[in-house]
Amino acid sequence: MxxxxxxxxxxxxxxxxxxxxxxxMTTQDYHAISVTQIINASGVGRATFYRLFDDKxxxxxxQMESVFDELIQRMRPHTDSSVAIISLFDIWLSQKDLxxxxxxxxxxxxxxxxxxxxxxxxxxxxxxxxxxxxxxxxYFIHVRAAMLxxxxxxxxxxxxxxxxxxxxxxxxxxxxxxxxxxKS
Numbered sequence: 001m002x003x004x005x006x007x008x009x010x011x012x013x014x015x016x017x018x019x020x021x022x023x024x025m026t027t028q029d030y031h032a033i034s035v036t037q038i039i040n041a042s043g044v045g046r047a048t049f050y051r052l053f054d055d056k057x058x059x060x061x062x063q064m065e066s067v068f069d070e071l072i073q074r075m076r077p078h079t080d081s082s083v084a085i086i087s088l089f090d091i092w093l094s095q096k097d098l099x100x101x102x103x104x105x106x107x108x109x110x111x112x113x114x115x116x117x118x119x120x121x122x123x124x125x126x127x128x129x130x131x132x133x134x135x136x137x138x139y140f141i142h143v144r145a146a147m148l149x150x151x152x153x154x155x156x157x158x159x160x161x162x163x164x165x166x167x168x169x170x171x172x173x174x175x176x177x178x179x180x181x182x183k184s
Contacts, residue, residue: 089164
């Protein structure tokens with residue numbers, strides 16, 4: 001697990017490491033990238049790398065968290081769920097290399113967990129409106145996160161020309177505003 005905290009020097013070093021990793025991901029497959037290459041591309045020392053990260057998957061996880069933090073900052077407390085979903089697609093379509101690296105690093109579980117948290121925060125009105133108990137609510141948000149993750153994966157790997165609006169309208173046409181299990 002990465003260890004950055006709020007220390008400005010650690011944050012600056014982490015940014016350099018992430019930038020080096022991003023440069024490498026544009027030219028190499030994730031599995032071919034070594035820690036030595038990341039260190040060389042970022043210009044930080046080996047001790048600094050290992051003080052902040054355990055391995056290269058930690059770097060990718062840190063980058064993912066940074067993208068989700070940016071997504072949360074874009075959304076206001078009462079952001080409409082359609083705006084939140086379009087924002088999710090916007091931000092991740094601009095981070096295709098990182099998303100593909102998350103897949104290759106088998107970090108999709110972490111992605112879905114973070115996305116579930118955001119959905120849980122943004123869609124609480126559905127829980128109240130439908131009278132869901134906590135167990136039902138957890139199923140709802142985790143299934144929604146899995147669906148959005150799968151849609152994003154399909155968009156990035158198979159339909160790279162699609163934009164966030166195209167994806168949103170396709171999903172809306174397929175699934176409607178509420179999941180089928182809640183329709184009467």
